[in-house]
Amino acid sequence: MPYALCFLLFMIGLYCAVVKKNLVKIVIGLAIMEYAVNLFLIMLGYRTGGTAPILDKTYIEAGTNKIVANFINTSVDPLPQALVLTAIVISLGSLALIISISIRIYGKYGTFDITEIRRLKG
């Protein structure tokens, strides 16, 4: 059920990127698609009734430096979270590039409407 809602969010972003005519709305649609994909990857590592994978004083046995065996059995998977962090950084860089390109397009053509940006102006 949560995966179906994630897919719905992706479809909303795809609708915005395909149907809309304003350039800023297309960029917002791309960002919504990236949110949906990151959310799906994090939800794959979920465990029912799990806790956050952060070590605390309560998870270390007193005296020694060993981790309680209960920690691995009840925490969610931290590996998708680390990989999604890298994906978020990459999407930030590409978003900065696409926004500066759209500002340049507005400077050259005077409008954000993609039906009027037709010829390549140098």
Added chain:
Amino acid sequence: MEQEQQNSNTMQTGKISNGTKGMTVIVKTVSSWVKVLIFLFGINIVLFGHLTPGGGFAGGVILASSYVLLMLAFGREFVEENLPLPLASKLDCLGAFMFALVAILGIVLGGSFFLNFLYQKYLPGQPLHLVSAGIIPLANIAIGLKVGASLFLITLMLSISCKGRECRFE
């Protein structure tokens, strides 16, 4: 009429408020108190990145956002005098160079790339303390510096180039 109101604002608050650029007096006063707290919070998230959630990238974004707050409240020229463009570029390169240095020191002091050369024999620390986890805090500091300077430069360049309908890229 407008000039008199601006002069009376200056006499009441005792601060120099440039009446034409930036936002009103309330926004300028509050943001000049809050910007230091945001910067300190960003340093906390970078430095304790091996214990609490966060780390280099999230802390760098918060460090850059304190400067973006100043840019919104006071205007771009005020921030550009405070942290000029060549100095921000040098901080950016310094962060990247520090990260590469930490990685290459692994080859020099051991055998492999990114070797943990601060392990328990040289720098003993207890778990869940600040001084622990090998070379991870050094890498976090380098990444926080680089990401903060990069996002500040991106916002500065996006605000320089366009005023209304005229965009000038030289």
